[in-house]
Amino acid sequence: MLIVVGGPEGRPGQLEVSSSQAQRRGVVQEGVESGSWKSAHPAPSPGGHVLRVLTAPPPTDSPSTCLPTSRLKRSPLKVRFCTNESQKSRGDLVGLLRRLGFDISEGEVTAPAPATCLILKERGLRPHLLVHDGVRSEFDQIDTSNPNCVVIADAGESFSYHNMNKAFQVLMELENPVLLSLGKGRYYKETSGLLLDVGPYMKALEYACGIEAEVVGKPSPEFFKSALQEMGVEAHQAVMIGDDIVGDVGGAQRCGMRALQVRTGKYRMGLDDFL
Amino acid sequence: MLIVVGGPEGRPGQLEVSSSQAQRRGVVQEGVESGSWKSAHPAPSPGGHVLRVLTAPPPTDSPSTCLPTSRLKRSPLKVRFCTNESQKSRGDLVGLLRRLGFDISEGEVTAPAPATCLILKERGLRPHLLVHDGVRSEFDQIDTSNPNCVVIADAGESFSYHNMNKAFQVLMELENPVLLSLGKGRYYKETSGLLLDVGPYMKALEYACGIEAEVVGKPSPEFFKSALQEMGVEAHQAVMIGDDIVGDVGGAQRCGMRALQVRTGKYRMGLDDFL
Numbered sequence: 001m002l003i004v005v006g007g008p009e010g011r012p013g014q015l016e017v018s019s020s021q022a023q024r025r026g027v028v029q030e031g032v033e034s035g036s037w038k039s040a041h042p043a044p045s046p047g048g049h050v051l052r053v054l055t056a057p058p059p060t061d062s063p064s065t066c067l068p069t070s071r072l073k074r075s076p077l078k079v080r081f082c083t084n085e086s087q088k089s090r091g092d093l094v095g096l097l098r099r100l101g102f103d104i105s106e107g108e109v110t111a112p113a114p115a116t117c118l119i120l121k122e123r124g125l126r127p128h129l130l131v132h133d134g135v136r137s138e139f140d141q142i143d144t145s146n147p148n149c150v151v152i153a154d155a156g157e158s159f160s161y162h163n164m165n166k167a168f169q170v171l172m173e174l175e176n177p178v179l180l181s182l183g184k185g186r187y188y189k190e191t192s193g194l195l196l197d198v199g200p201y202m203k204a205l206e207y208a209c210g211i212e213a214e215v216v217g218k219p220s221p222e223f224f225k226s227a228l229q230e231m232g233v234e235a236h237q238a239v240m241i242g243d244d245i246v247g248d249v250g251g252a253q254r255c256g257m258r259a260l261q262v263r264t265g266k267y268r269m270g271l272d273d274f275l
Numbered sequence: 276m277l278i279v280v281g282g283p284e285g286r287p288g289q290l291e292v293s294s295s296q297a298q299r300r301g302v303v304q305e306g307v308e309s310g311s312w313k314s315a316h317p318a319p320s321p322g323g324h325v326l327r328v329l330t331a332p333p334p335t336d337s338p339s340t341c342l343p344t345s346r347l348k349r350s351p352l353k354v355r356f357c358t359n360e361s362q363k364s365r366g367d368l369v370g371l372l373r374r375l376g377f378d379i380s381e382g383e384v385t386a387p388a389p390a391t392c393l394i395l396k397e398r399g400l401r402p403h404l405l406v407h408d409g410v411r412s413e414f415d416q417i418d419t420s421n422p423n424c425v426v427i428a429d430a431g432e433s434f435s436y437h438n439m440n441k442a443f444q445v446l447m448e449l450e451n452p453v454l455l456s457l458g459k460g461r462y463y464k465e466t467s468g469l470l471l472d473v474g475p476y477m478k479a480l481e482y483a484c485g486i487e488a489e490v491v492g493k494p495s496p497e498f499f500k501s502a503l504q505e506m507g508v509e510a511h512q513a514v515m516i517g518d519d520i521v522g523d524v525g526g527a528q529r530c531g532m533r534a535l536q537v538r539t540g541k542y543r544m545g546l547d548d549f550l
Contacts, residue, residue: 204475
């Protein structure tokens with residue numbers, strides 16, 4: 001998950017409050033081994049707004065890792081959480097993070113499921129849902145009868161052969177197959193180890209059907225822009241920090257934001273460096 | 276599945292014996308609507324060898340569809356079956372086809388599992404197998420302890436989230452991850468409808484790990500060449516016929532063979548035409 005932090009009073013030095021902890025966990029920045037907060041893009045011009053992003057720890061981490069968030073919330077900076085979480089509703093996600101000590105409200109979260117619902121309504125799309133049961137409630141107000149598209153999210157164990165075939169068959173029956181994917185992350189880290197995210201399954205359906213999915217969530221520029229708009233800052237005023245070199249860092253950079261990668265979470269030396 | 280037919284005495288007209296039946300089922304050839312056996316490449320020079328390929332019906336088809344095969348087997352042409360079947364061992368596949376009336380022996384089959392075993396032995400690879408139980412016996416002589424590669428085949432219901440994660444985790448633990456895929460077909464047709472083949476799952480692992488799989492089977496040129504070598508004919512002497520525009524037609528053409536696509540099996544108007 002990504003925590004977006006920013007505001008009109010921001011300047012590059014302000015986030016040093018959390019850098020020592022981040023460095024203990026192994027901060028890595030593009031072109032920088034470690035040791036300082038240095039973005040992949042040039043620093044903003046003097047007086048410019050700064051928007052920053054930090055990775056949040058996974059829910060199983062110690063509550064002490066919430067400290068940077070708390071200190072940022074007490075600063076003049078705006079805080080926003082940009083997540084590709086698609087196994088839980090926003091309410092469940094915020095509830096979990098609050099129990100872990102995070103100072104966060106549902107209104108501060110930019111998540112792909114609500115963004116997808118807006119797209120579905122705007123375009124008159126009725127989805128076949130290949131999603132985790134935990135996020136299904138986000139689609140309660142969506143007509144899913146006689147599907148004319150497929151929505152895929154991080155479905156976890158629901159990524160069975162049977163369910164993948166069903167989604168595939170729905171797409172193949174459509175004259176103009178539409179596949180919406182809530183993110184395209186490659187994998188994430190749980191206590192049990194690395195687990196496949198929605199991206200690989202999105203790629204599987206793309207290949208099987210000869211189509212290209214529409215990604216809702218990071219690294220889609222539209223998703224980053226919606227988070228910036230909700231905060232009232234411009235892309236060049238923002239720095240993003242995440243553990244996913246593609247979804248967090250690459251997506252933010254293509255959107256005109258500065259970006260940092262941390263060596264926490266699913267970061268893997270070598271593989272990400274190569275990318 | 277693909278039936279390769281050819282031999283030194285072959286000439287283009289000889290296969291007309293089976294064309295009427297093929298036309299009833301809807302033969303399509305590149306650039307030709309229907310009606311005649313015309314390849315996508317120029318005809319071979321007079322006196323040249325001719326190698327031809329027909330699609331076999333799926334095992335559930337009527338035994339009457341075996342007729343073209345029987346007539347070809349009685350001709351001076353050599354016959355070879357090139358298949359990406361990776362749910363069954365060659366023995367089981369041939370047994371099934373014989374019960375359906377096909378005149379076929381195990382020695383006439385070029386299949387990806389035996390070819391993969393040769394590669395594994397040559398390169399000292401110990402695979403983690405993500406394969407269907409029906410083909411596992413082909414790997415009985417292979418050391419699967421302490422895996423240093425992953426072999427993926429059409430695993431059917433074994434393409435569970437758990438099993439996909441296991442294969443992914445094995446690859447991510449390797450310094451130089453090697454993924455061997457028995458074919459890269461997109462889908463195939465069963466009586467229950469279209470089902471995902473190994474290709475989409477290969478693409479999923481490729482994307483998750485940031486690697487490229489080595490494909491054993493159609494459309495790999497090495498696979499077609501091995502079939503040609505086993506028959507003692509050159510690529511330019513061959514015509515291939517299959518229902519998969521990528522695996523059968525495209526692969527054969529890239530290998531220097533002529534190729535025909537039939538409108539049987541999984542052929543789908545529009546999608547394949549676009550490709």
